[in-house]
Amino acid sequence: MLTIKAPQKLYNSTIKLSGSKSIHNRLLILNEVLHLKLQFENASNSEDTEVLQNALKKISTSNNAIIDVGHAGTDMRFLTAFLSIRKGEWLLTGSDRMKQRPIGELVKVLTKMGADINYTENENYPPLKIKGNFLSGKSIEIDGSISSQFISALLLISPILKNGLELSIKNKPVSWPYVKMSIDLLTKTGIKVVIENNNIKISPISEHFISKIYNSNFFIESDWSSASYWYSIVALSQNLELCLTGLKNNSTQADSILPEIYSQFGVSTQFKNECVFIKKTGLGCLEFDYNFSDCPDIAQTVAVTCFGLGIKATLNGLNTLKHKESDRIFATKNELEKFGALIEATDNSLTINNSTVNNNIETLKTKTFTVSTYNDHRVAMSIAPLAILCKELCIQNPEVVSKSYPLFWEDLKSVGFNVNLTL
Helix, strand or coil: CEEEECCCCCCCEEECCCECHHHHHHHHHHHHHHCCCCEEECCCCCHHHHHHHHHHHHHHCCCEEEEECCCCHHHHHHHHHHHHCCCCEEEEECCCCHHHCCCHHHHHHHHHCCCEEEECCCCCCCCEEEECCCCCCCEEEEECCCCHHHHHHHHHHHHHCCCCEEEEEECCCCCHHHHHHHHHHHHHHCCCEEEECCEEEECCCCCCCCCCCCCCEEECCECHHHHHHHHHHHHHCCCCEEEEECCCCCCCCHHHHHHHHHHCCCEEEEEECCEEEEEECCCCCCEEEEECCCCHHHHHHHHHHHHHHCCEEEEECCHHHHHCCCCHHHHHHHHHHCCCCCEEECCCCEEECCCCHHHHHHHHCCCEEEECCCCCHHHHHHHHHHHHCCCEEEECCHHHHHHCCCCHHHHHHHHCCEEEECC
């Protein structure tokens, strides 16, 4: 259990964010696929990236191994595609929750391309028994409405397929900026990518291909998802100003939409020397309505901000949240209701009806609240800013933040929060 108390004054500070795990994990796969020998600056210190690094090391020294990715969904999807082209026999598995996260669409597409993949427990779900094959990159179709990571997994292996890849995406794709991130990184390596409507064509590499970033140092932009919690803290504070390092104005990360969203909550953003300066400059809106289909990872954080500011809010485009590390729609509703939130939830939306929460701030400040984390890093960190509004906030299983932001609690201390871990 971890307890958080907000002091009378929070301190203007610089938060050194680590690299984006989304970018780093894609580069780790491309490093292997294209033999790039990249060195990483501002590397991600997330558990997900560490798990993927360890898995790739194990794969490089064996042709028959059990690969356990734990809770790392990106690792599961990327390795499903990567191991399909890697000579050997592999058992790819994960945590109990991972075994409840569907992967059938990706497996179906890979199988059509010649992959040898079998389910060892339940149809359409991990674990997977994979025998590496030489795959054909013929024209293929995939349902884009399930997971952008399925599309990215295919794109990242596509340059070494015999014919490259012609991928047709049916149905409206979710989290499209993450697909664009994969395409951007492929392009940076020197791979030719052509996009026409919902079709992506990747040219195969030639026998004498040498990437333009071969054996290079690659600076990984800091993680905009991690920045979201600081935007929420600033929005719920009075005069706090923070500097967040390593972030770019023209980012390919989906969550770089944060400045636009939080401007509606009275938070200003200034970019200077790849740093972001954020501070509260106004009262913000009275009602908020937004579709998060492109950036679902920040939906919980925004929901908490809206509740804390007493903003009536409707958050749509949340259908993928039910299949994350937890059912995040249920978790958000359940945990905010502990604070007195009035929330309506569907499989695709959250509606927060508390428009008078600011009238109850003094009541919240007299109470201690205990938050469940559902073994989900984003539940823990999205709720944490509410420590500003209550007497004390108790977080169960606080170690879950290591999945994406291991130093989160330490960084909270640096701003002035009283953070204590109890057994």
